[in-house]
Amino acid sequence: MHFAMPPRKTSRPPPYAARQSRGFGIPPALRNILRDRSRGLVVLILGFFTLFWLLGGMSGGERSAVKNTIVGSGAPVVIVTTIDPTADLRWVERIKKNREDYAKKHGYATFFPSTADYPLKKSPPSWAKVPALRHAMTLNPTSQFFWYLDSTALIANPSISLQSHILDKSRLEKLMIVNEPVVPPDSVIKTFGNLKGDRIDVIVSQDKEGLCVNSLFVKQGEWAKYFLDAWFDPIYRSYNFQKAEAHALEHIVQWHGTILAKLALVPQDLFNSYVTGPASPKNGQYKDGDLIASFPGCDKEKRDCAEEMEPTLAKLEGKDKD
Template identity: 45%
Template sequence: MHFALPPRKTSQPPPYIPRASRLPGLRRTRFKLIALVGLALLALIYVITRSNNSQHAAPNTHAPRGNPPVVLVTVLDAAKYSKAYLETVRENRINYAEKHGYQTLFAKIGDYSLNGSPGSWTTVVAARDALTKYPDCRYVWYLDASGFVMNPALKVEEHVMQPARLDELMKKDMPVVPPDSIIKTFSHLKGQDVELVLTQDKEGLSAGSFILRNGEWARFFLETWFAPIYRSYNFQKAEVHALEHIVQWHPTILSRMAIVDQRLINAYNKGVRGEEYKDGDLIVRFPDCAAADAQACETESQSFVQASRRAFASS
């Protein structure tokens, strides 16, 4: 059966107008939604970044005024040294600090939480503690308990840390860890850019005496040195080998570090392991006595302690 089509009302059919699609509208809606989410994320990132920057802005704007000029830090280990010997060390540090308007910080093994790391890591935490307790100091000088100040007339800020003096003293383009490290000290480093001063002995870098300029870089350096990953490596010489590691593998540290002649801040009483002390040198250290017994350092240092006391009495 066939059905007739309804008659047209006109002989000219209306033009074809396609039905409006909903797709463009959906796309516009989604685009607006994505744009709003993106703007919200950017705003969140901006707020977080600005907040972080504001948290760090205060330390960056604080310039140490040099009061005190130097904090002399020493870790006292009663398991390695006799009580009488450690009292002599304290006397030596206090006399030197009082002469030049410095401050002292004496730390003991156990004063800080090391999270299971060897006690020798107290060196790093004590230096960091000095920056916290004396935020206006110019320098932190860590001097191991195995050493004594022998020339009280010398100030470390003049004897070592003056930029022009460092330009003359620092050893450039030489292996960081002797004798054949492929990583060498920077050849173009200027004294004004130096933040850390170290020495070497015949075995490598020495952490028994080092000077650190107060500032944000110093805090970065100490935090890096004390990082859990390096303490977990169980280096044979703990913090000393960790120091050698970060100096060689972190250009940010190497680019601010100067190595100077050992006798400037780290002369040894004997020349077996390093440069031997000469009259007039700033300090003398006894790097091997603590490994013998608790009385060995007291016996070995006796003549030097007497000479040091005479020097202070006449200065």
């Protein structure tokens, strides 16, 4: 069966069609007026968008001035500690001074936001550390490293420089624990080997139960912002993990190779020694000379951080006066 082909449209329409399509019966004088007004309207629209583009370019220049700042030209490390607004004020001031004295000695900066500053909704206050780090990055765009240190920990050896102790890339490569289960003792997901120190953006330690989130380092950059945003995802906060953000971190590290590939696991006593708590049996118990004396969990289970930390804090304050 053959189907009739539709008639082919000519590329040369009859003269009357062309005339009708141009004028639509409108008198020439009126067409000229409309044409002039249309040109004026086009000029007006173009002028508006030009002005908008210029203003946008100016504000974009301001944004790029921040974006293009040289990372590393500011304080090399920002120490971030979130504060419970209901905590004893005298104890809080001593915790802040512990960080401020150390930061002043080494040229670092400090940041002490309240846990109430962030929209946690029904999530535990411990989640505040994640947006606090993100906040600190925004406030300090030229700083390179951000050290989150829980209020349940004390800087016990202020003579230690973080660069030579941990952060220098060649030093970090020597410290990294490779082929280690992410969650002890027998997680099938293990830390990568052959990672380069300058490719690491997150530095953590591990106690005998899992990854530690009471003391960790994050390196400034777009990847770190992605990492913190992923960690703070509402889905993870709604899971009701037993250990809140700690278990959420273990989850994303084990399930997202792109995050594990940027993570360095180092010995616990480098920056997270436990005075009390589930310390790593290998290297987690506090000893004289360690950088950090940590009391994990002292803010929970009807314990009193101020009371537990008092002997160590008083000893450290006494050394400062000597």
